[in-house]
Amino acid sequence: MTGVGPTSQRPPQDAQTTPPSPAVERANRMSAANMIRSLVPLVVICLLLVAWVAFRQSAVEPVREVDPSTTVDLAAARAAYPLVVPAGLPADYRVTSARTDAGEADTGDPVTLELGYLTPEQEFAGFVVSDDDRADAVTGVLGGVQEEDTRDLGGQSWSRATTARGETVLWRAVDGVTVLVTGSAADAELETVAAAVPPVP
Numbered sequence: 001m002t003g004v005g006p007t008s009q010r011p012p013q014d015a016q017t018t019p020p021s022p023a024v025e026r027a028n029r030m031s032a033a034n035m036i037r038s039l040v041p042l043v044v045i046c047l048l049l050v051a052w053v054a055f056r057q058s059a060v061e062p063v064r065e066v067d068p069s070t071t072v073d074l075a076a077a078r079a080a081y082p083l084v085v086p087a088g089l090p091a092d093y094r095v096t097s098a099r100t101d102a103g104e105a106d107t108g109d110p111v112t113l114e115l116g117y118l119t120p121e122q123e124f125a126g127f128v129v130s131d132d133d134r135a136d137a138v139t140g141v142l143g144g145v146q147e148e149d150t151r152d153l154g155g156q157s158w159s160r161a162t163t164a165r166g167e168t169v170l171w172r173a174v175d176g177v178t179v180l181v182t183g184s185a186a187d188a189e190l191e192t193v194a195a196a197v198p199p200v201p
Contacts, residue, residue, distance in 0.1 A: 063094065066095055078103075080111070081131050083129060098113075098116070110132030111130070127181050159171055167184060
């Protein structure tokens with residue numbers, strides 16, 4: 001007698017395995033090496049953009065020149081002394097600042113004029129002329145300095161000293177009017193500015 005019972009079924013030997021799902025394939029592709037290879041072009045593009053912006057900014061002239069004529073004219077009109085300023089300086093000495101207290105001065109009041117120059121070596125040279133020996137522009141430079149030597153510049157005798165900031169100052173005083181030149185510029189450039197100052201009449 002034969003019985004009927006469950007029989008085991010085996011898949012055919014040539015049956016194909018189920019292919020991995022798309023999600024699994026994406027996960028396999030997202031390895032660390034693949035991520036690095038994807039990021040490298042982006043990093044290179046960012047570096048190129050930064051370099052280009054830096055180059056453009058370095059090419060922009062950072063110095064703002066000013067026309068000192070209005071300030072000089074105001075100081076000359078209000079000053080009780082003949083105003084002098086550097087004249088005939090080379091073109092690469094550029095005026096970057098000009099100020100005076102003449103706008104608040106009445107007739108006979110002291111008047112101070114300050115001009116700032118950018119020198120050919122990209123340093124600062126400041127010029128001051130004043131008949132106020134208590135003006136900050138004068139005392140802030142000459143306070144406590146001792147004459148070290150004298151220089152003949154433009155046919156005039158200038159005293160030379162080193163300020164508290166370690167910068168050279170050239171100055172002269174005539175009939176109560178002090179003229180000085182100082183700044184971070186080298187002595188030769190400061191002397192060029194001083195030599196361009198005409199004598200106080």
